[in-house]
Structures are given as C-alpha cells and as structure tokens.
Amino acid sequence: MSIVSKIKTGLDRIILSVASILLLILVLGAIWQVVSRYVLGSPSTFTNELLGFLLIWTSLLGASYAFGSNQHLALTFATNKLNKKGQLATTIFVDLIIVLFAVVFLIIGGIDAVNITSVQTTPILGISKGLVYSIIPISGFIIIIYKLLGISSYKKIDQEEGE
C-alpha cells in the first residue's frame, strides 16, 4: 500500500469511528428524552440542545468523509459523454471548485463564525458556541486533505488514457 493510501485509510478510519460514536450517542440521547418524559416523568432539559450540536458534528464529519470518497450527489450524465482527457479536465475542475469552496466557505467563513460566536454561551449547556462552530473549519481542513491525497489518482486516469 502506498503512503498516500495509508494516510487516507487512517483518516477514513478516524472519521468513521468518531462519527459512529456520535451517531450512537444521538440515538441513545433521543431515546433517553422519551424515557425521561414518559417513564421518569421529568423531561430531560439538556438533550434537545446537546443532540442538535452533535447532529452538526456528525453530519459535517460524514460530509467530509463523503468528499473523500466522492459520494456526494452530482450530475454526471454530461461529463460521462466526454473522452478520457475531458473527464480528467472536469475532475480537476470539480476538485478545484471543492477546494475553493472549502477555503472560502468552510475555513474563512467558519473561522469568522467561530470568532463571532465565541462570545456566546449556549443557553442550556453553558458552553462556548464558538466551540460548537469549530467543526466547520475542521471539516474544511479535512476536505482539503482528502483532495490533496486524491491528486495521485489523476495520474491513474491519465495513464488509463495512454493505454
């Protein structure tokens, strides 16, 4: 296994493990909310806010992973009609757009958002809202790492063309 695919496998494994744990907490937390209301008669007051935040973390980790494995919904009926060279060109273009998007939207915008919201404490848990927001720039960095690791696959597409 090449060093690149080793790094990618490691990164995949970390993200999936963290997201799986968060997913299980989400299920248990929602069940706890039902149980606390009906069985214990005192509704849990913290789950609503906590689960909302964990949902964002789980989704953005899942989204980052899906960028790594090219699983986001996209239309390919037009680009599929191109020849290998055209496909390589559009693949590079798409990746560039994704990187641009990650830099402007997730990293720059995300860091702004972390700064602006760091003055707020969340109403129920009393934690810094900036902390919750930090997953946005984090996911931006993960996506960029994935796209950098993916560059080596361009060569493969190009070589296939040569065959």
Added chain:
Amino acid sequence: MDATLLATIVLFGTFFLLLILGVPISVGVGVSSILAGLTLVPLEMITFTAAQKLFGGINSFTLLAIIFFMLSGSIMNNGGIAIRLINLAKLFVGRLPGSLAHTNVVGNMLFGSISGSAVASAAAIGSVMNPLQKKEKYDPAFSAAVNIASSPAGLLIPPTTAFIVYSLVSGGTSISALFMAGYLPGILMGLSIMIVAYFIARKEKYPIAEKVNFKQGLAVVLDALPSLSLIVVVIGGIVAGIFTATEAAAVAVVYSMILAAIYREIKLNHIPKILKETIVMTGVVLFLVGTSSIMSWVMAYAGIPQYMTDFLMSISDNPIIILLLMNVILLIIGTFMDITPAILIFTPIFLPIVTNIGIDPVHFGVILVFNLCIGITTPPVGSALFVGSSVANVPIERIIKPLFLLYIPLVITLFLVTYFEWISLFIPRLLGLL
C-alpha cells in the same frame, strides 16, 4: 440592471453551469449562493453568513429524524424484512393477472413505507422480484419498469424523510399532518400502476399465482407482523402524541434492531457497514440541507421569492393555471434533480406563491413530493431508475418504453392529487391535525 434580477441570474446561471460540469450539488448550491451574495454584500459578510446558515440549517432537532430513519432503513435493508413483506404482498394481490407485478408494487408500498427510501425499496424488492418474474416469462423490461415506477410510493406513505425536509424548509408545517396527508396519494400512486399492469398482464397472459390455504396465509401474516407493527408504533406514536417525529425515528431504530435480532439476519460484522452507510447518507443529505439554507438566505436577501411570485402572478392569478405551471416546472426539475435538493431549493420560491392563492401548505407539500417522486424514475438523472435498472440487469434504454406507459397513470394521479385537495387533506382533517 435590477439588483434582484442580477442576483437571480448569477444564482441560477452558475448553479446550473456547475451542475452540468459535475460539481457536487451541495457545493454548486454553496458556490452559486456565494457568487449571488457577492452582488449584494461584501465578501466577508457572505462568508460568515454562509457558515452561520450552514450551521443553523443543520442545527434542528427535527433533522435528527432523518439520520434515525436512515439508520433504521439501513438496518432493515440488511435485516431480512423485504422478503417477509413480499410474501405478505403476494397474499393480498396474488390472485390478479400478472400477480408478480402486483406483488412488486404492493411490496414497494409496504417496504417503502417502513424504510422511507425509494432507492432502498427498488433495490430490496426488485432484487427479489425481478428474477422470479423472469422465471415466469415476464418481459424483464416490463418488470423493471413496474418496480421503478412504484418504488417512490413509500416516499409519500409515512414515515418519510421527504416530508420532514419539507416541514423544515416550509417553516414548520406539521409533520403529523404531512404524514397523514401522504397516505392516500401514496396508495393511489401504487394502485394506478397496478391498473395499467393489470391490462398489460392480461394482454401478455402473465400467470396468476396459486391459491394459498388459510394456514399458509396465516403463517405469512404472522411472519410479517413484527415488521408491520413498526408502522403502528412509529405512526401511531406520532399521531397519538406519545413522541415527536424525531423521537419516533429513534424508536424506529431500536425497533428495527430488535426485529433484526428476532429474524437473526444481521451479524455483528454487518454493524460497521450499517453505521458507515448511515454516516455517509447523513453527511450527504444534511450537508445539502446546510448549503441550501445559505441559498434561501441569499434568495430572501435579494428578494427572489417575491420577484418570482410577482412574475408568476403576472402570467395568471388563476390557481388552476398556477398549479399547472408549477407541476410542469417541478416535473422538469425532477428529470435531473434528486428529491431532497429540489425540495430544499424550490420550496422557498413556490410556497409563498401557493399560499398566496390559498393552497394549504400541507397539500402543497404532497404535490411537491409527488412531482419529485415521478422525477426520480426519469432519465437523465433518476436514482430509482438507476438502481431499478441495475438490480434487474436491464439497460435503461430498454426500460424506457414500458416506463413511459407507466408515466401516464402517475401523471393522471398527480393531477388528481393536485386538484382535489381532499385526497391529501381528508385524513389529517379527520384526525383533527388541520
């Protein structure tokens, strides 16, 4: 140029351009929103607001239901539930000419109802039904078409994530009311396909299944009962007010785990695969929800919904014409766009228009989802079409012809649902949800 018009052109122009070039829809939504936003405010404002809306769009307790329904759907796909529901469906409709086609439709309605996914249903039911039909000399293109056309019924029959997404973007339309409103249209969708299938089967002399005796029938019902009671628990729990839609979805996860344990079809080593499937689907869908909320912010900031309303109302203020126009637009959108992004992007534009002409938001939710259900079965982009074609192992070109025949009942049902609001609103009204 008028600022709103400029923003509209930039927004949709870059969006469709990026889409054609194969950029992921969520990224296309995000990038075109930023560019359109730049025509209105400086860059540092749009980048912050984009991040804020991404966060705010996902930060909703209601959306948690989507993760849970995906997880329970994934457990069910791996849990031996499909075959039990197929046996049950066969018991109901097996005595009709072309019984396997009807079994396929009812199987999709039952399985789709529980799993809430047209794609999962087309795959799970189709992969069992298509080989059986082949053995009985059905035209494989016809059986694939029936499977594909009926697979979205479960997106209307509750529980269904399509209505959860709609509830959220429409500003809190009652999920219970939407769920109840989907029943009749979803059942009609299935029935209308069965009617056409009936005539084709008679013409082609497709066989009728053998009679089953009472004892066999009872065994089939008992075997399917635990799966069916999931519907009772989830929908009953929501309508009776025992739990919210989100909590019901969490209950569905636990219930489907218990089912899988009873049926003994899920092994421990399936669990990472199920979790991974759910995390990817969640990431894809909720990221789209997040980026779409920046798009709706930009549209609101630029005044696009108002602009569109004025434009459409200037064509006609007759509700019949406006609904007709909307159905045409939504069918076209559906040909290339998946359900969730289409709901997210077009609800903020269309909802103000229809409420303006006195259409109930619940009724409109059903119309919208019905249109987009047809969309996922059409080329060039249709998730149900792709999956249905691949499990049947029949190329799309061959499926198109029989599929076109099935679009006729689908579109007729769509128009019935559009113009007779009681088809949607009868049950929610009966239950006092409206």
Added chain:
Amino acid sequence: ACSNNETANTGDKSKVVKLAHNMNEDHVIHQALTSFASKIEERTNGSITFEIYPNGILGNETEILEQIQNGSVDMTKVSAGALESFSQEFSIFSLPYIFTSDEHYRKVMESDVAQDIYQSTTEIGFRGLSYFDSGARSFYTTNRPIETPEDLEGLKIRVMNSKTAINMVEALGGTATPLSYGEIYTALQQGVIDGAESNPTALTTGQHGEVTDYFSFTEHTNIPDIVVISEKLWNSLTEEEQKIFEEVAQETREEHTELWNKALDEAVEQAKEMGVTFNDVNKEPFIEKVKPLHEEFMKDENIAELMERINELK
C-alpha cells in the same frame, strides 16, 4: 430589495439601514418599526433610509444578532431573552418577579439601569437603543387553572431555551420542558405538555387558545423587546442623528404601547371566544417560591449590583 424598497432608492448619498426582525407584517412590532423607519427617513431628509426584513427571513433572533456583529444587518428587535447568551446582564429580565408592578417596570426601563444593561454588549459589536413593552408573561394550561404554586406540581410546562426560564418553572414546582415555539400547538393538543407561558397574544397569534383551557395571570416575568443597533452604524451617525434615533425610538415606543395594549385586550376577548377561561392570581406565594432563585442570582456581583439598583426604584 424588500418590503420597504420604495424608500430605498432616494439617491446614492443616503445611508441604507438594514433592519431585520422575526414578526409578521400584521404584528404591532412591524407597524412600530415601520413607523420608526419612516420617521427617521423624514427627519434626516432622506439621508438615512431603511430596508426592513420581516418574518425572520434573514434568520432567527440569535442569527440576526450575529449578522449584526458581522455587519450584514444594522438593526433588529429581539426579545431580551435572546440577548442572554451574549451578555449575562440581560438575564435579569427573565428573573421572575424582579419588578413589583407595571410602574416599577417602566421606571426601571427608563432609568440608567436599563441604559447600563443596553451598553453591556458594545464590545461585541452592538447596543440596545430602546425597548418595546412585550407584556407580562403568565401560565396557560390545558387541564386546570393555576391559582397557587401547588397547581403547577407535576405539570409539564413549555419554556424557551433559557436556563433562567427552566429554573423558574422548576422553582415554582412545575416540570420545565424546552420546546421550540413551532411545536407548542401540537404539543398542547396531544398532551405532550400541560401548559406554556407567555402573554395573552400567544393564545391568538399562535392559535394556542384553541388547545388551551385556562390562562392564569401569574404575571411572573416582564421580558421587554429590545431594539438593537450595531456599533458600526451607531458610531457612524452624527451626534444630531443619534439624537434623532433616540427621540424617534421614544416616540415609537409610546405609539407601540398604545397599539400593544389594544392588541392585548383584543387577544383576551378573542381567546375568551375560543373558550379560554382567565383567572387572577394571588402572587404572594409565587413570589415566596422564587426567592431562592433571586438569591442565586445575587451571587454574581454585577447582577447583585443591578438588582439593588432595580430594587431602589420600587
């Protein structure tokens, strides 16, 4: 680009103020803010104009405050409750029975205590300009009226997502259930909750009167609506313009109070037609019950000082 865009095109020199809020266009708040905008446009001879974004189209209260911090929005109206997570000093308004009467409430709101609280957020990019009366909040319930704190025992009461509100309901013996506003109607209808707390207009604007049997005037909190202005805009105004903003805010408050009181009376009448029974309450036992909560708040030096100043205005 929005509801007031006809006023936005008065020329390149005019400063355009983006004002966002989350009330619908029929609400008295929208009327008051519209009047605020047109008066300022008039008195500055069009050198300051407004674009109003109603209905929460730009976001919820917290999001709009963040957009003000970022600079894409200039002004808003939010409940003082929404400001709690930005500055603890605003949480004082959510403390039950901090005001002993309507006069006491008004006196405080027009004193420099309120001014000091308004300015507690200047460092993070905005300040309070003025307030609108938002009525006293009371309990409304489905099965029994609330006459004493004991009546709240075992009842699930919906509260806003606020620590102070949760603590208040719990201090009074109820079971606090945080839910979003949009969920209240079905939750009341289906018995997920037994009651909620707000002013009487909640019965009509949110249609909650259809699923409520009793409204008990416990009047436990008086949480004002705060008109918020960004520091960026405020500091860019000339002294004269700042004075106009303050004067007009005062005038529109008076207009609003009149409209608001009328709206409250109408809401009560309408709710009675919906079948809601209203009852007055002896507040003494309630005030007794929340004393520990006041003591808890007094532990914070800043808050303790503010509370003393508020008490002096009784």
